[in-house]
Amino acid sequence: MEQIVNKSLLNATCDANDDAIAVINPATEQVVAYIPSISSSEILKLVEKSKQAQKLWQQKTAAERSKVLETWYQLMMDNADDLARIMTLEQGKPLAESKGEVNYGASFLKWFAEEGKRTYGEVIPEPASSKRIMTIRQPVGVAAAITPWNFPIAMITRKAAPALAAGCSFMVKPANQTPLSAYATAELAYQAGLPRDLLIVVNNHSSVAVGDIFCTHDDIKKLSFTGSTEVGRHLIKQSAETIKRTSMELGGNAPFIVFDDANIDDAVEGAIASKFRNAGQTCVCANRFYVQDAVYDEFVEKFTQAVAKLKVGDGLEEGVTIGPLVDSRAKESVMGYISTAIEQGAKVAMGGQGLDGLFVEPTVLTDVTQDMDIVQTELFGPVAPIVRFSDDQELVEKANDTIYGLASYFYTGSIPRAFHIAEQLEYGMVGINEGLISTEVAPFGGVKQSGFGREGAKQGIDEYLNIKYMCFGGL
Numbered sequence: 001m002e003q004i005v006n007k008s009l010l011n012a013t014c015d016a017n018d019d020a021i022a023v024i025n026p027a028t029e030q031v032v033a034y035i036p037s038i039s040s041s042e043i044l045k046l047v048e049k050s051k052q053a054q055k056l057w058q059q060k061t062a063a064e065r066s067k068v069l070e071t072w073y074q075l076m077m078d079n080a081d082d083l084a085r086i087m088t089l090e091q092g093k094p095l096a097e098s099k100g101e102v103n104y105g106a107s108f109l110k111w112f113a114e115e116g117k118r119t120y121g122e123v124i125p126e127p128a129s130s131k132r133i134m135t136i137r138q139p140v141g142v143a144a145a146i147t148p149w150n151f152p153i154a155m156i157t158r159k160a161a162p163a164l165a166a167g168c169s170f171m172v173k174p175a176n177q178t179p180l181s182a183y184a185t186a187e188l189a190y191q192a193g194l195p196r197d198l199l200i201v202v203n204n205h206s207s208v209a210v211g212d213i214f215c216t217h218d219d220i221k222k223l224s225f226t227g228s229t230e231v232g233r234h235l236i237k238q239s240a241e242t243i244k245r246t247s248m249e250l251g252g253n254a255p256f257i258v259f260d261d262a263n264i265d266d267a268v269e270g271a272i273a274s275k276f277r278n279a280g281q282t283c284v285c286a287n288r289f290y291v292q293d294a295v296y297d298e299f300v301e302k303f304t305q306a307v308a309k310l311k312v313g314d315g316l317e318e319g320v321t322i323g324p325l326v327d328s329r330a331k332e333s334v335m336g337y338i339s340t341a342i343e344q345g346a347k348v349a350m351g352g353q354g355l356d357g358l359f360v361e362p363t364v365l366t367d368v369t370q371d372m373d374i375v376q377t378e379l380f381g382p383v384a385p386i387v388r389f390s391d392d393q394e395l396v397e398k399a400n401d402t403i404y405g406l407a408s409y410f411y412t413g414s415i416p417r418a419f420h421i422a423e424q425l426e427y428g429m430v431g432i433n434e435g436l437i438s439t440e441v442a443p444f445g446g447v448k449q450s451g452f453g454r455e456g457a458k459q460g461i462d463e464y465l466n467i468k469y470m471c472f473g474g475l
């Protein structure tokens with residue numbers, strides 16, 4: 001932490017004590033900092049503060065709110081190097097990727113600073129001459145969020161920016177493994193002029209304790225969750241008691257398809273970007289590859305050569321492209337998927353071994369079939385299982401044969417095929433001849449058990465607004 005220039009970004013850290021939460025660097029498995037665990041009774045007091053702050057915030061004009069978000073954006077840009085370093089220290093991703101995430105995370109502040117000014121209502125043609133009908137859109141109130149460790153800044157700003165732009169207050173529980181990025185980002189919001197009670201970050205040793213309050217408190221009007229499908233399912237059930245509005249960004253099992261008319265070099269480039277970013281720990285990561293007969297050998301050869309160039313190591317080191325996995329449980333899980341796939345008949349074309357610490361070799365598995373466990377589950381590691389296919393229709397069925405529906409990708413040189421396949425894939429997002437699809441301007445989200453609701457784009461702010469219909473009579 002000595003290398004952080006702007007020490008105010010570490011304001012939320014505390015000394016080691018029995019109740020503090022230790023933040024571990026996955027590259028070294030050493031403690032980098034401690035943060036306080038905030039008790040349930042304290043969180044309940046913070047909900048009340050958030051509620052009071054929201055009442056004042058919603059009275060500001062959209063332009064006033066926009067100005068704070070713009071300043072926050074600028075401060076994130078000015079502190080991008082420090083934020084990236086903090087992220088790599090607690091999360092492990094290579095520094096260049098951390099910088100990319102800081103830029104991506106900040107882009108939501110700039111985007112929603114503008115979108116907040118466009119939360120238009122409507123005037124609706126009246127059904128009777130004595131009436132006039134109009135709608136306005138109002139903030140839902142206190143919004144809460146629970147976010148994961150794999151994108152410790154972007155998963156927060158993608159929710160906080162539309163919430164604050166809409167006139168809501170915002171409370172967030174980041175993952176206990178990566179809280180430092182969240183507190184540092186919030187610190188910059190305060191420096192930008194955002195009252196502290198409008199953006200409250202909390203952690204507790206028990207995420208269940210925080211989840212209980214966020215899901216069941218009547219003054220929290222909205223819960224936005226990004227994380228696993230399993231936890232999302234549980235939070236939906238818990239939120240039912242207060243009929244809370246929820247949005248869910250959950251797990252994925254993205255197919256990456258290469259058709260026989262694709263440009264194979266482009267497909268390999270897209271596959272590397274999609275599969276190995278964040279060491280494969282991304283909800284939109286290519287999880288399973290389908291390659292058509294005629295180009296199977298060529299793709300496997302070129303892809304394996306490209307994978308061989310990846311450099312595993314501490315994300316702070318120059319040239320490293322694959323960092324560690326987040327913890328030992330993640331490593332055990334990935335190594336388990338590899339060994340089960342081999343037992344079930346897959347061949348190792350590259351890698352396959354665990355390395356010292358929390359590192360895993362980038363791995364390519366061939367001769368994989370649809371029934372193998374590795375195809376059916378969200379892998380969350382630097383492992384690419386490749387399935388061979390021949391027929392387009394059979395391919396679509398295999399690609400859709402999952403409970404998930406977040407991202408999907410395919411490469412083809414044919415425009416008709418591009419339309420037919422894109423329309424048939426049961427996914428919220430489709431990359432066509434493109435391996436990187438995340439951007440603040442497009443609606444991010446899934447179907448099926450990958451969740452509901454959209455983040456970013458013009459739709460992202462809808463999640464934090466209620467529509468009120470006003471009927472004027474007696475005219």
Ligand code: NAP
Binds near residue numbers: 234248282284378
């Ligand atoms: P996770 O285990 O579901 O945890 C996500 C967050 O929920 C963390 O803050 C965690 O806290 C908290 N949490 C866990 N159990 C909870 C409970 N019972 N009550 C309240 N909060 C609880 O997921 P993860 O392993 O961190 O993240 C990986 C998953 O997120 C993958 O499935 C990935 O696909 C998904 N993801 C989805 C998107 C998307 O946009 N669709 C984006 C990124 C990630 P603690 O960790 O502090 O315990």
